[in-house]
Amino acid sequence: MELWKLPAHSLHKLLVGGEVTAQEITSAFLQRLREVEPQLQAFITVTEELALEQAQEIDRRREKGEELPPLAGIPFALKDNISVRGIPTTCGSKMLENYIPVYDATIYKRLREAGSVLVGKTNMDEFAMGSSTEFSAFHVTRNPWNLERVPGGSSGGSAAAIAAGAANFALGTDTGGSIRQPAAFCGIVGIKPTYGRVSRYGVIPFASSLDQAGPMARTVTDAALVLNVISGHDQRDSTALKEPVPDYTSYLVPDVAGLKIGVPKEYFGEGIAPEVGAAIWEGIRLLEKLGARVEEFSLQTASHCLSAYYIIAPAEASSNLACYDGIRYGYRADVDDLLGMYTKSRRVLGSEVRRRIMLGTYALSAGYYDAYYHKAQQARTLIRQEFKEAFEKYDVLITPTTPNVAFALGAMVDDLLAMYLSDVCTLAANLAGLPAISLPCGFSQGMPIGMQILGKPFAEGKILQVAYTFEQETEYHKEFPPVSKGVM
Ligand code: GLN
Numbered sequence: 001m002e003l004w005k006l007p008a009h010s011l012h013k014l015l016v017g018g019e020v021t022a023q024e025i026t027s028a029f030l031q032r033l034r035e036v037e038p039q040l041q042a043f044i045t046v047t048e049e050l051a052l053e054q055a056q057e058i059d060r061r062r063e064k065g066e067e068l069p070p071l072a073g074i075p076f077a078l079k080d081n082i083s084v085r086g087i088p089t090t091c092g093s094k095m096l097e098n099y100i101p102v103y104d105a106t107i108y109k110r111l112r113e114a115g116s117v118l119v120g121k122t123n124m125d126e127f128a129m130g131s132s133t134e135f136s137a138f139h140v141t142r143n144p145w146n147l148e149r150v151p152g153g154s155s156g157g158s159a160a161a162i163a164a165g166a167a168n169f170a171l172g173t174d175t176g177g178s179i180r181q182p183a184a185f186c187g188i189v190g191i192k193p194t195y196g197r198v199s200r201y202g203v204i205p206f207a208s209s210l211d212q213a214g215p216m217a218r219t220v221t222d223a224a225l226v227l228n229v230i231s232g233h234d235q236r237d238s239t240a241l242k243e244p245v246p247d248y249t250s251y252l253v254p255d256v257a258g259l260k261i262g263v264p265k266e267y268f269g270e271g272i273a274p275e276v277g278a279a280i281w282e283g284i285r286l287l288e289k290l291g292a293r294v295e296e297f298s299l300q301t302a303s304h305c306l307s308a309y310y311i312i313a314p315a316e317a318s319s320n321l322a323c324y325d326g327i328r329y330g331y332r333a334d335v336d337d338l339l340g341m342y343t344k345s346r347r348v349l350g351s352e353v354r355r356r357i358m359l360g361t362y363a364l365s366a367g368y369y370d371a372y373y374h375k376a377q378q379a380r381t382l383i384r385q386e387f388k389e390a391f392e393k394y395d396v397l398i399t400p401t402t403p404n405v406a407f408a409l410g411a412m413v414d415d416l417l418a419m420y421l422s423d424v425c426t427l428a429a430n431l432a433g434l435p436a437i438s439l440p441c442g443f444s445q446g447m448p449i450g451m452q453i454l455g456k457p458f459a460e461g462k463i464l465q466v467a468y469t470f471e472q473e474t475e476y477h478k479e480f481p482p483v484s485k486g487v488m
Pocket of ligand 1: 128129130131153154173174175176177178179206313423
C-alpha cells in the first residue's frame with residue numbers, strides 16, 4: 001500500500017485502527033519527498049527529524065489509548081511565509097534568509113495541537129509576489145505534471161508538494177490567487193477563506209487587506225478537515241473575526257438540488273483558453289444535471305479587478321515591506337554610512353519586489369494618491385457591491401480559476417502583464433473578501449484545469465458542498481502526476 005497516495009481521512013482510519021503507526025505514515029511521505037524533490041524542488045527547508053519526532057509523539061498518545069483528532073499523524077507542509085519557532089522562515093527572500101522566528105504562527109500552532117506532522121517549508125515567490133514561483137530567491141519549482149512547466153504561484157512549492165505526494169496537505173497564502181492558481185496548475189484543491197476567517201498572526205504580510213491563509217489538499221474532504229482546524233478567532237489577530245466556526249465536514253453531502261449557480265459571462269470571454277472554458281462549462285452542466293439551476297449574468301466590474309489589485313496590493317506591500325531596512329529586520333549590508341547601508345541592504349530584494357515597492361510608493365505619494373490609490377479603492381467598493389448584489393440572486397458563482405493551464409518555465413518572466421493576467425479570475429475574491437475554492441475539473445495538454453467556486457462571506461460550507469458534490473461525480477482528483485517531462 002502506498003500510504004502517500006491516501007487522503008487524510010483514510011490515513012486516520014488506518015492509524016486509529018492500529019493498522020499503521022504515525023511513524024510509518026510519516027516515513028512513507030518522507031521517502032516520497034526524497035524521491036520527487038530532486039526533480040521538483042518544492043521545498044526550501046525539509047524538517048525530517050522534527051517530523052519523525054512529532055510522529056513518534058502521536059504513536060505514544062495512541063498507545064496510551066488517547067483519542068486522536070482527524071489530522072493527528074498526518075504529514076503537512078507550510079509555505080515559507082508562515083512562522084515556525086526555531087525553523088528558518090525565509091518568505092522566499094534573501095532578505096529573510098537567516099530569519100528564525102521566535103514564535104509560531106497561530107495556524108501552525110493549531111495544526112500542531114491537532115497532532116499534524118510538519119515535513120517542511122515550501123518554496124514561494126519572494127514575499128508572495130508572483131504567479132509561477134520563479135521569483136523565489138532560492139530556486140525554481142517544477143510542475144509535477146510536466147517538469148518543464150511552472151507549478152503556479154506564489155504558493156507553488158506547496159501545490160507541487162501535495163500533487164506529488166511529498167506531504168498530505170499544505171497551507172498556502174492567497175492575496176490575489178496564490179492558493180487557487182497553483183492548486184489549479186497542479187491539479188489539487190485549494191481554498192481561499194473569507195477575509196477574517198483565518199488568523200494571520202505569524203504569517204508574513206504582503207497586502208494586509210487582501211491576505212488570507214488557507215488549505216491545499218488532494219481532496220475536498222481533506223481541505224475541509226484542515227479548514228476546521230485553522231479557522232476562527234485569534235486574540236492575537238484582531239482581523240480574525242469572532243464568527244462561529246461550523247464543522248465544515250457537515251457540508252460534505254452530495255447534494256446541489258435547487259442550488260442557484262450564477263455564471264459571470266465576463267469570465268469566459270477574451271483571454272480564456274477555449275479548452276478551459278469548455279471544461280468549466282462541462283462541470284457546470286454536470287451540476288445542473290444533478291439538480292442545480294444555472295444562469296448566466298454579467299459582472300460589469302470584472303474588467304477593473306486587475307487594475308485595482310495592482311494599485312492596492314503594491315501600495316500595501318510598500319508599507320508592509322518598509323521594515324526590512326537592515327536595522328529593524330532582515331539582511332544588513334556591511335557599509336560604513338547610514339544611507340549606503342539602507343540602500344545596499346534593500347538591494348538584496350529581488351526585482352519584482354522592488355518593482356512593487358516602487359509602484360506602491362508612487363501610487364501613495366501626495367501628488368498621485370487621488371488619481372491612483374483613491375480611485376482603486378473606489379473601484380474596489382463597486383466590485384464588492386456588485387458581488388453583494390449577485391449573491392442576493394445566486395448561492396454560488398462558478399468561473400475558471402485561471403485563463404489557461406500551467407505555462408512553460410521562463411515563458412513569462414519577461415512579460416509581466418501576461419504573468420499578472422494569470423490571476424485575472426482569482427483577484428476579485430480577494431478584493432471583495434469572499435471565500436473561493438479551486439478544484440480539478442479536467443485536463444488540457446496533459447495539464448490540470450481548475451474550476452473556481454465563489455460564495456458569499458463565511459459561506460465556506462456552501463462552496464465545499466458544491467465542490468464535494470462535483471468531486472464525487474468525477475475522477476480527476478484520483479489522478480497522480482508522473483513527475484517527469486511531458487510533451488510540450
Ligand atoms: N500573483 C499575484 C501577485 O503577484 C497574487 C499573489 C498572491 O496571491 N500572493 O500579486
